[in-house]
Amino acid sequence: xxxxxxxxxxxxxxxxxxxxxxxxxxxxxxxxxxxxxxxxxxxxxxxxxxxxxxxxxxxxxxxxxxxxxxxxxxxxxxxxxxxxxxxxxxxxxxxxxxxxxxxxxxxxxxxxxxxxxxxxxxxxxxxxxxxxxxxxxxxxxxxxxxxxxxxxxxxxxxxxxxxxxxxxxxxxxxxxxxxxxxxxxxxxxxxxxxxxxxxxxxxxxxxxxxxxxxxxxxxxxxxxxxxxxxxxxxxxxxxxxxxxxxxxxxxxxxxxxxxxxxxxxxxxxxxxxxxxxxxxxxxxxxxxxxxxxxxxxxxxxxxxxx
Ligand code: 3PG
Numbered sequence: 001x002x003x004x005x006x007x008x009x010x011x012x013x014x015x016x017x018x019x020x021x022x023x024x025x026x027x028x029x030x031x032x033x034x035x036x037x038x039x040x041x042x043x044x045x046x047x048x049x050x051x052x053x054x055x056x057x058x059x060x061x062x063x064x065x066x067x068x069x070x071x072x073x074x075x076x077x078x079x080x081x082x083x084x085x086x087x088x089x090x091x092x093x094x095x096x097x098x099x100x101x102x103x104x105x106x107x108x109x110x111x112x113x114x115x116x117x118x119x120x121x122x123x124x125x126x127x128x129x130x131x132x133x134x135x136x137x138x139x140x141x142x143x144x145x146x147x148x149x150x151x152x153x154x155x156x157x158x159x160x161x162x163x164x165x166x167x168x169x170x171x172x173x174x175x176x177x178x179x180x181x182x183x184x185x186x187x188x189x190x191x192x193x194x195x196x197x198x199x200x201x202x203x204x205x206x207x208x209x210x211x212x213x214x215x216x217x218x219x220x221x222x223x224x225x226x227x228x229x230x231x232x233x234x235x236x237x238x239x240x241x242x243x244x245x246x247x248x249x250x251x252x253x254x255x256x257x258x259x260x261x262x263x264x265x266x267x268x269x270x271x272x273x274x275x276x277x278x279x280x281x282x283x284x285x286x287x288x289x290x291x292x293x294x295x296x297x298x299x300x301x302x303x304x305x306x
Contacts, residue, residue, distance in 0.1 A: 001028040001295055002069075003288070004049040006042055006057050009270060010034040011076075015280035019053065022288035026296065039063075046070065051291040053284065054082070056271065059095075061087040072294050076283035077102055077274055078142065079224060081197040085305040094294060096302040098286040100142040105279035106222050106248075107146030109272060110192050111154065113246040117218050121266060128216075131155035136188030138181065140165045140173075143222070144194040148175050159188060185212035190220065197224035207232040213243060221247040222273045237261050248273045 003023050005016065016032065023030040033045040039062075046052065046067035052059075053074050064070065064087050072094045075083060080097045088095045111130075119127035135151050137144045137160040144160060151158050152174065159176040161184040170177045178184050181204075185191055191213065195201045206229040210219055221228065230253045237243055238260055250267040251257055257265050274283065293299035300306070 001026070001050045002031065002048060003028050003051045003053065003291060004031050004033060004045055005053045005284075006033045006036070006045060007053075007055050008034075008036055008057055009055055009275070011055075011280040011284050012277040014277050015284040018281050018285045019288040022285060022292060026292045028292070051295065053287040053291070055274075056082050059083045059088070061090075064088060064091040064093060067091075067093075072096065072291055074098065074287035074290050076280075076287040078106075079196055080304050081224065081226070083304075089305045093305075094300060094303050095305040096287075096290050096294075096300075097304055098283045098290065099302065101283035101286045102274035102276075102279035103142035103146045105276040106143045106273035107150055108276075109248060110147050110220055110222055111150055113220050113222070113248065113266070114190065114192075114218065116266060117220070117244050117246045121263065123263070130190075133157070133189040134159065134187065136160070136178070136184040136191040137175070137194060138162075138184060138191060139194040139196075139223075140170050140175070141194060144192075145173060147192055147194065148173050159184060181209060182212060185209050186214075189214055189216070190218045192220045193223040193227060195223055195227055197226040201227045203227070203229040205229060205233065207236040210243070211236050211240065213240075215242050217242070218244045218246065221245070221249060223249070225249040225251055234260065237264065 020030050036042055043066040046063055048069055050069050051072045053076050055076055059073055061084055070093050074096045076098055078099055083095050085095055134157040137147055140160045140162040148158050159178050160170050161178045161181055167177045205227050230251050244264045246266045248268045248271055254267055
């Protein structure tokens with residue numbers, strides 16, 4: 001069996017070594033396509049592989065057409081909006097993710113971004129502390145739960161809204177449950193987004209919602225750029241000069257955001273949430289094990305195109 005690791009944004013070396021140890025033990029061949037700059041390189045690389053590990057790399061119908069032997073693709077990470085699930089099913093390709101494996105890494109970055117924001121982007125002026133501020137967590141999945149855990153260490157008050165997570169799960173984590181997105185934005189100083197990009201959530205973070213934030217509020221996005229209504233958010237932030245926006249996913253309108261929101265906006269140049277050796281090892285090795293588990297024993301746990 002031939003396994004391809006296709007990562008435009010490469011894993012750490014220790015993670016690649018770990019993946020190779022798993023595929024070697026199974027007697028599989030491992031090939032790497034890292035930092036590719038053109039889709040044609042990806043299309044060539046998939047031609048004869050049986051399995052593939054990806055990150056945010058786009059797996060669409062064209063890639064699946066080119067991957068004639070492909071049986072399984074594992075997104076080493078949480079969000080699988082970069083895989084065309086219908087096309088995967090039509091091509092009889094199993095698609096999986098590795099939920100939770102990079103959650104702590106993303107959650108820690110939330111606080112890196114927040115400290116940067118409340119200290120006025122380290123411009124030397126007096127900022128504020130996170131202690132005592134109310135943090136709203138939008139969606140209480142693996143990342144949201146880690147954010148709550150870390151927020152306690154900062155001495156923050158914590159609330160969460162999740163349309164799908166049972167209330168008891170949130171309460172048991174010592175977090176206050178609110179019953180709508182609106183209520184979360186209305187009652188919190190800071191809102192951290194942890195919703196996936198789905199047809200339901202796309203562009204759902206709009207001016208009406210963010211405009212409910214209290215004076216001096218901060219929106220932090222380590223989820224997806226697609227959940228933001230970019231033109232509306234920009235217009236709102238121009239009007240509400242008290243608000244800040246920090247994001248790990250550069251908006252399409254980054255240049256306009258940077259120009260118009262100087263001193264109140266920061267976007268990482270490349271998505272950094274899961275970019276730690278630990279997260280790479282956790283997600284990469286989990287992906288390799290899931291491939292072996294599927295090809296050797298038909299294990300379909302974590303399949304997302306059932
Ligand atoms: C995820 O969905 O797991 C994160 O957004 C990480 O994405 P990345 O692997 O492209 O860094």
